[in-house]
Amino acid sequence: MPGIDECLLEAMALPGARGAALVDWSSGLALGTVGESPVGDHETTAAETAELARAAAEYESFASAGEDPAAAVPGTTGAAASAHLAGPPVEDLIVTTRTGYHVLRFVATSFDSSVFLHLWLDRAEGNLALARMRLRDLAEGLVLR
Template identity: 70%
Template sequence: MPGIDECLLEAMLVPGARGASIVDWISGLALGAVGESPGSDHEATAAETAELARMATEYTTFAPKEPTAYGSEGPDREGEAEDKVEGPPVEDLIVTTRTGYHVVRFVETTFDSSVFLHLWLDRDLGNLALARLRLQNLAERLVLG
């Protein structure tokens, strides 16, 4: 299971990758970054991307409150627990620009799930579907400690 540095290096193996970072979306701080940054400043990119992540997770337009598996009545059978959704309500975000793609994948953790992976891809060389799948895999395997 990869740590931060290994995860970022694996992310850079995605065809068309220009830069990658792991960001705490609550504070906006980069926990690690590799490659290029769209504005040549990894910290500014982390803060701006974190703002986008916060909007997507806090506004009900993007993350509506879902009813429980049993509706408002609760469990049908005695002793049956309700299903609870853990982690952020949004799986990933994709922002398309004229020259690239930004893929943000939220990472579920045992503590507060306030981390995401950000991958910046060249639009001509990148494969958006492949990048999304690879980030999903990395997010599932990432060990933060």
């Protein structure tokens, strides 16, 4: 299971990857960064993307109110399904710009699950579907040490 640095390096191996970060959305701080930043400063990018992630994770509009946990998580029942839904109700966010994609993938943790992976992809070279699948796998295997 990869740690932060290994996870970010694996994210950068994706076609079109320009930069990646692991960000704490409650504080807006980058826990790790690699590659470029869209604004030239990883800390500014972390703070700005944290605002977006916080809004998506905390607003009721995105919550799965009244959803049956077992129906939301195929193959699980009762407590296991409820535990799976304990993190933010949003799995990922995608922001499309004229030149790129920003994919924010929430990471479930044993503490408060307030971190996400941010991947910045070049729009001409990146593969959005592949990036979403790979970030999902990286988020599930990430070990925060």
